Amino acid sequence: MGEVATHAWGRIDEDGNVFVRTADGERQIGQWKAGSPEEGLAMYSRRYDGLATEVMLLEKRLEGGSVSPDDASKAVDTVRQQITDAQALGDLDSLSVRLDALTPAIDKAREERKAERAAKTAEAEVAKNRIVTEAEKIAESTDWKNGADRLRELLEEWKALPRLSKSADDALWHRFSSARTTHTRRRKAHFGEVAVAREGAQRTKEKLIVEAEALSSSTEWGPTAGKYRDLMTQWKKAGSAPRNVEDKLWKKFRAAQDVFFQARDEVNTALDAEYAVNADKKLEILVDAEKLLPVTDPEAARKAWHDIADRWEAAGKVPRDRMGELEARIRTVEDAVRVAGEKKWKSTDPEKSARADDMIGKLQRAIDEVQAKLVKAEAAKDAKKMKDLQADLDSKQAFLDMAKKAQADFS
Template sequence: MTGQDWGRVDEDGTVYVRTSEGERSVGQYPAGSPDEALKFFTDRFDALSFEVDLLEKRIGSGVLSPEDAAASVAKVRASVAGANAVGDLEGLLARVDGLTGAVDSQREAKKAERAERVAAARVEKERIAAAAEELAAGNDWRNGANRLRDLLEEWKALPRLDRASDDTLWRRFSGARTTYTRRRKAHFSQLNEQRDSARAVKERLATEAEALSTSTDWGPTAGRYRDLMREWKAAGPAPRDVDEALWRRFRGAQDTFFGARDAANNALDAEFAGNAEVKEKILAEAEALLPVEDLDATKRAFRDLADRWDAAGKVPRDRVKELEGRMRKVEQAIRGVEDEQWKRSDPEKSARANDVIVKLETAIAEVEAELEAARAAGDARKVADLEGNLASRQMFLDAARRASADFG
């Protein structure tokens, strides 16, 4: 339809627009022709129509929020209603009024979408609060603080709920963070106290270990080092910056002592190598007594060999088991023959075995007394000799006791 279908121009230049309620004056245009006057006011209508077109597109695309869209509709409607323009103003106004329904639909959709987001946010905030409470009740001091910071960032990214619900969940979350932080500080405070206490203990142990490092009282000192090591482990960790330094002091003192002890033992082993050669010759004689033919003669010969064995002294540590085992094997073979004869002899011979036991026990007591005196005097060589003597006599005492037990 043309502008003439919606309006006309009077002789005095007054322009009218036609509506369902009749004609309405929209203004005058006396300076030009009627066609020019009519075009001026239809151009105004076209501008309004373009504005409505643009608003329809913007609302349809969803770029405007429902609130902004409603404000724009009201503004355009005010421009169209009673506009001084020629055209289908009522149709244009109907189009504008139609946009109100679209805005209302969008508002409801936005409301539903927000309700969904809020519901999801409620679930997430309840999860976050529960996770924080679990951390607050636990003892994950290494990772808990970082985890709580992550949970806080998650909380900030979520939309707010209604005020009451949001405040309640926030109090749970914030309270859990406060509880965790307080317990964590208390834990590390206690840990620092324990580490300071451990430092004092380890400083004492390191000092004592260093004082013992030059001792030549090998047995008791080695035992004391074992005690110090148990105390060290029981003390727990000291502060990191001093724990390793204290350990180096403690370990260094140990290494010094045990290195010196090993060197002394190695020197004794070298000295005892000659004793091993003597005992090997004695063993050759002892093993030649087997098989037993004359028990009494064999026993007398073996006792002589045993005395020579004791007199030979200690042997290197790596030879003790081998040599003692061979000597014991000979003694057991003689004992086996003696046991067989014993079983066939008068039980009163058990008195003789008891007499042997008493004599051996007396001799052993004397050797033990000498050994204690040698240890007290720090005479390593004599200690070594007496320990070998004592081991041999104890071996014979064990054999005598087994024999006596058989008679019993």
């Protein structure tokens, strides 16, 4: 090959040998005989561009934090080796300088990563201590459903956290695992007791159903209704049966009651229809009874009331929904007649009237005696005695006035 081609960073001689210049001097990097020297220079230049691109990408990845310090260091060593043995034309020394410049950046990134890991480890330690503390509280609680759910959530939180030092992580994990085991053991024991209690409740309720069904055909409405109330009280006290049978048991128990109460309601409905006529009779009686109000003649009202009461009793029962209204109205009349009679008796009680007369007589005689003594004291001009006698006289006079008023009430 007779042509010789030159490049800013190397050349191709007449034998096709390719050389590159570096700070250490010129070295042969290959031979070119596949085409013109210019084509050879272009190919070796493109190899350099590839190396330069790798260096640039490494710089950007390190700057952007998309590569770890360790991976970046390995990449630098790899590219450096490629540059050292490169069969490329270009400023290889500048690429080495750029790689050298990455070392401080890698060291800085390594320190930042280290500090970041330390911070995350510290946060993880706080978080794991919090998880363990909460788990230990749950282990002693009786909130079985929410407790189990929360422990599962705490386990997922634990898994998402980074590990601590082996000793610290193992110690916290042991506490966390023990808390979960304790809660699970206590939870199983609790539900074991619940299962036993539910089975006992099932047996009790099955017996109550037998009793309820035996009563369902009874026509002793009042006593049987009371027995059903007692059975319901026992049912509630029995507690819950297993979930898969509780609803079935309740439906059977309720069905037995429904048979009885439906039959009772049908009878009562029929009676209410029959008693409706009685209610109309009692409304007519109430018209006569309420004419006695207000009571002005207690004795006449008392005599009339006896006849009304007999008619009322003879009228018979009324529908249940009318009973309260009718009874309240007749009781109003009865109470008015009774109160008027009692008031009349009190005002004409001969014994009380006699006591009042006797009291008036005694007071009058006592007043006369005091007045006689007062006349003598005035004659003797005994001021002190006059004052005492006058006070005594005023007191006795006041009692006399009261006794006369009471006597007037009996007249």
